[in-house]
Amino acid sequence: MNLANEVPSVRSSAHAWGDACVFVIDADRCVRESLASLIVSAGWQSKSFSSAEAFLACPRLVARSCLISDMAPPDLDGLKLQGLLAARRELPVIFLSSGIDISRTVQAMKAGAIEFLTKPVDSEALLRAVRQALELSTEALNREVEMQPLRQAYTSLSCRERQVMALVTQGLLNKCVGAELGISEITVKAHRGKLMRKMGARSLAELVMMASSLGLAPVAIKSRTLAATRLASSTARAITGSIAAF
Numbered sequence: 001m002n003l004a005n006e007v008p009s010v011r012s013s014a015h016a017w018g019d020a021c022v023f024v025i026d027a028d029r030c031v032r033e034s035l036a037s038l039i040v041s042a043g044w045q046s047k048s049f050s051s052a053e054a055f056l057a058c059p060r061l062v063a064r065s066c067l068i069s070d071m072a073p074p075d076l077d078g079l080k081l082q083g084l085l086a087a088r089r090e091l092p093v094i095f096l097s098s099g100i101d102i103s104r105t106v107q108a109m110k111a112g113a114i115e116f117l118t119k120p121v122d123s124e125a126l127l128r129a130v131r132q133a134l135e136l137s138t139e140a141l142n143r144e145v146e147m148q149p150l151r152q153a154y155t156s157l158s159c160r161e162r163q164v165m166a167l168v169t170q171g172l173l174n175k176c177v178g179a180e181l182g183i184s185e186i187t188v189k190a191h192r193g194k195l196m197r198k199m200g201a202r203s204l205a206e207l208v209m210m211a212s213s214l215g216l217a218p219v220a221i222k223s224r225t226l227a228a229t230r231l232a233s234s235t236a237r238a239i240t241g242s243i244a245a246f
Contacts, residue, residue: 066133
């Protein structure tokens with residue numbers, strides 16, 4: 001997990017996240033001013049930028065927000081900009097374009113864009129898209145608040161405890177984890193007990209769910225360890241089947 005991509009620390013999902021802010025990226029000054037006027041008249045704050053680079057240089061804002069961007073800023077392709085913002089789930093994107101490009105529209109929508117509108121933009125359609133985007137932004141911020149205790153618990157784990165967690169949540173037995181890490185099974189059990197307590201997990205199933213919520217990527221497992229794990233699993237199933245038949 002890349003902790004650098006997290007939403008900065010927030011305190012409570014009970015507050016309304018302050019005033020919403022709608023960012024605008026467009027090289028055309030007239031377009032920026034027109035959009036800013038519409039946004040402010042709807043009761044939101046507006047911050048405009050003439051380029052994607054100028055926007056990216058702006059400090060990250062932890063508040064209800066969304067981005068309205070021209071599909072082709074002068075310095076960075078819109079789809080590339082969208083990719084750079086993928087980790088910022090609190091910032092949904094609305095694209096504007098001077099023409100219809102079906103292929104790029106499909107790509108943008110598949111990547112999570114809220115809407116793809118053509119210029120000149122229909123004011124009501126844009127405001128509807130902004131309202132939807134801000135609702136999604138609020139949901140993302142609230143989810144981040146719920147995730148903070150889990151992230152903090154994971155951060156408290158030692159490097160070895162994280163390694164053990166990654167392997168046991170992939171289904172490896174303690175013995176196989178030890179073989180993979182070059183430590184004894186007893187040591188694995190000790191690390192496993194500590195990390196379970198730190199994470200507040202009452203069972204392996206709960207720990208697996210936590211790993212999934214954190215977005216932990218699977219780690220590569222040596223072939224001999226994987227083979228041993230499969231053998232142990234098949235043996236366990238065979239024994240269970242024999243007992244059931246008896």
